[in-house]
Amino acid sequence: MSNTEVAPPEFASAADGTDGSVEVLTPRAVPLGGPRAMTVRRTLPQRARTLIGAWCFVDHYGPDDTAASGGMDVPPHPHTGLATVSWLFTGEVEHRDSLGTHALVRPGELNLMTGGHGVAHSEVSTPDTTVLHGVQLWVALPDHARDVPRDFVHVVPEPVALDGATARVFLGTLAGATSPVPTATPLLGAELLLERGAHLALPVDPAFEHGVLVDRGRVALQGQTLERGELGVLPPGRTTVELTADDPDTDPDTDPARLVLLGGPPFGEEIVMWWNFVARSHEEIVAFRAAWEAGDERFGEVAGYVGRDGRTGDAARLPAPALPHATIRPRGNPSRGH
Secondary structure, eight states: OOOOOOSOOOOOOOOOOTTSOOEEEOOEEEEOSSTTOOEEEEEESOSSOOOBTTEEEEEEEEEEEHHHHOOOEEEEEEEBSEEEEEEEEESOEEEEETTSOEEEEOBTOEEEEEOTTOEEEEEEEOTTOSEEEEEEEEEEOOTTTTTOOOEEEEEOOOOEEETTEEEEEEESEETTEEOOOOOSSOOEEEEEEEOTTOEEEEEOOTTOEEEEEEEESOEEETTEEEOTTOEEEEOTTOSEEEEEEOOGGGOSOOSOEEEEEEEESOOOSOOEEETTEEESSHHHHHHHHHHHHTTOTTTOOOOSOOOTTSOOGGGGSOOOOOOOSSOOOOOOOGGGTO
8 A cells, every 4th residue: 555645644642551651643644645535543643653563554444445545556666675464354466566466465365575676566445345444554674674676475374262262373472373474573453353342451572562442443552542443552561452342232343353463573774765766864765755756667567457548567556755855854653762
């Protein structure tokens, strides 16, 4: 997914939990572009927080009526220095990339694309998709891995039954399940379904900071209430993540609450994020943008994409926005003392 927001946003909000440890990030609406733009809810990055572990970008969208919004139609666009993680709850998205991959993103299935040195891809919701609902996540690659060749991995994690909950672990290890997908830094990524009124205490790595995104329902994290669309952040040091779903008596929706749990050790490197690039300096961003605009082989070509306006090939590539009239600097992150 292309990041249409090129300037760092204002910090949305923060609130302490009952034990003073939970930071609450509220989403802001960001259109993906076009006259019938699909709007996403973005909780990361914020001005005051760039990362949760190596997770550097969290977009949450839907349930989106594609007949009204036009669905997802993101033309070929570039990435460097990061990996994209696509995870759907409802609908289907066609993925094409410059590695030659042509794949479908479906509910409960992980598609992880590594940009590294450079990759380009397109994303289009399929014609049969009437409702589109999911998350798009980015992972910053550490210095030793940020120039690796492009790659693509598809995995279908098995559901894990817990007391009052179900987990699908798509990255890392949780509740006895381990994803087979290798990552450049330790990571945790999982979807959790929590029965209404249920309480879950999940053992986690105390070296990790964690984020809990609420997709459906209302959930307490360490006693701090999170509303739908909010992202609760816990600092390192926790051995358990405590989650409680609201009782159905206080919420008319009786479907299980749905969460996305993210985690990783604090990322020890400063990053510069702009458009679809993760870099280490303003100068790198300028070079990446120039390479994309010049059609440099760094990003390769995406074959087979046809836009809804009929454009193909070079005419369909998403142009880079203009650079800001200022030096692009690293964004703040509490774990780095900013």
